[in-house]
Amino acid sequence: MARKDEVGARGETIAAAYLEELGYEVVDRNWRHGRRGEIDLVARDGDETVFVEVKTRSGTAFGHPLEAVTSEKLARLRMLAGAWCRSARLVSSSIRIDAVSVLLPPGRAVDIEHVRGVG
Template sequence: MNARGAFGRYGEELAARSLTAAGMTVLERNWRCRHRERHGEIDIVAADGDAVVVCEVKARTEGGPEHPMAAVTARKAERLRRLAECWLADHGGPPPPGGVRIDVVGVTLPERGAARVEHVRGAA
């Protein structure tokens, strides 16, 4: 794995820990959909009560050109919605009673000190 991949995996690990600390249950990480129209990956799939949560994780270094949350564009949000449908189809069908939510977890890593993790619920 290259340095960029390791950086991303570290950000995902911090995000998963943060979600768990917030009372959510991580169901899957780095789930891939290989259907032609919906090809892609979901960083984290979690349960929050009776809702399924698709989490996009963005990690950036402090002082970089953009905030982690800015990386989730309208196009990316639409792709996440399609991937959520694919995940549901592969895991039993209709949405759970609590529905499906798309969250974004932004991880900012400073040169020194602890990382900052921001969790935006229903971001997309």
């Protein structure tokens, strides 16, 4: 059985490839802001900078992955997005936060769900 961090890393790789297939340019992965948190993926979608929260599960026994994107998580992502923009000296860009769910059920096809503009 895969460890939780291995499942998460695999999900982030799958999500990045999925977004690239849609024409996004992934510009950063696993960006950390000290102890305040991490942004899974930062991508460009045309003129927008997109901060992407990736939630990966091997099943839904503990709920759908997107259920873990709570209002508290979105507030932290907004704070982290601002910190990333400051560190990248990004001042005149439209930004948004997306969520990508990756389900990796054993022996079955990967299921990806992408929600644009979650917060």
